[in-house]
Amino acid sequence: xxxxxxxxxxxxxxxxxxxxxxxxxxxxxxxxxxxxxxxxxxxxxxxxxxxxxxxxxxxxxxxxxxxxxxxxxxxxxxxxxxxxxxxxxxxxxxxxxxxxxxxxxxxxxxxxxxxxxxxxxxxxxxxxxxxxxxxxxxxxxxxxxxxxxxxxxxxxxxxxxxxx
Numbered sequence: 001x002x003x004x005x006x007x008x009x010x011x012x013x014x015x016x017x018x019x020x021x022x023x024x025x026x027x028x029x030x031x032x033x034x035x036x037x038x039x040x041x042x043x044x045x046x047x048x049x050x051x052x053x054x055x056x057x058x059x060x061x062x063x064x065x066x067x068x069x070x071x072x073x074x075x076x077x078x079x080x081x082x083x084x085x086x087x088x089x090x091x092x093x094x095x096x097x098x099x100x101x102x103x104x105x106x107x108x109x110x111x112x113x114x115x116x117x118x119x120x121x122x123x124x125x126x127x128x129x130x131x132x133x134x135x136x137x138x139x140x141x142x143x144x145x146x147x148x149x150x151x152x153x154x155x156x157x158x159x160x161x162x163x164x
Contacts, residue, residue: 053082
């Protein structure tokens with residue numbers, strides 16, 4: 001079984017609420033996941049970062065933060081997918097990485113898909129004014145990608161509702 005297959009099985013276990021089996025799977029794959037996240041091959045790192053979320057591996061948040069800073073857009077995207085999954089019930093995860101998420105969202109040179117994923121992660125955080133201002137600015141930027149503008153507008157509106 002590969003890490004990707006184990007991660008998919010872990011995601012199924014997490015969705016079923018099978019905590020004991022999920023914990024066993026985590027302990028079995030812990031070292032390989034750590035090793036793969038440090039691989040020189042970006043494809044291997046991307047799978048590892050995504051697996052952190054699928055395994056619901058909250059103990060690996062520091063490793064996941066490294067993925068948000070990875071040189072590869074695929075790795076940054078995988079880390080963002082994992083963070084989005086982990087932060088659904090834990091807005092503090094988004095709040096802890098908010099400056100880095102703001103940087104990813106605001107960087108016009110960043111990959112558009114990575115920027116959209118960063119916007120989607122921000123929806124799980126607390127409704128802080130600086131985030132809403134950044135998202136509204138992006139939503140009104142005619143030079144930005146259309147899908148990115150739409151996502152920024154939706155998330156800004158959602159955060160404003162949360163803040164009321």
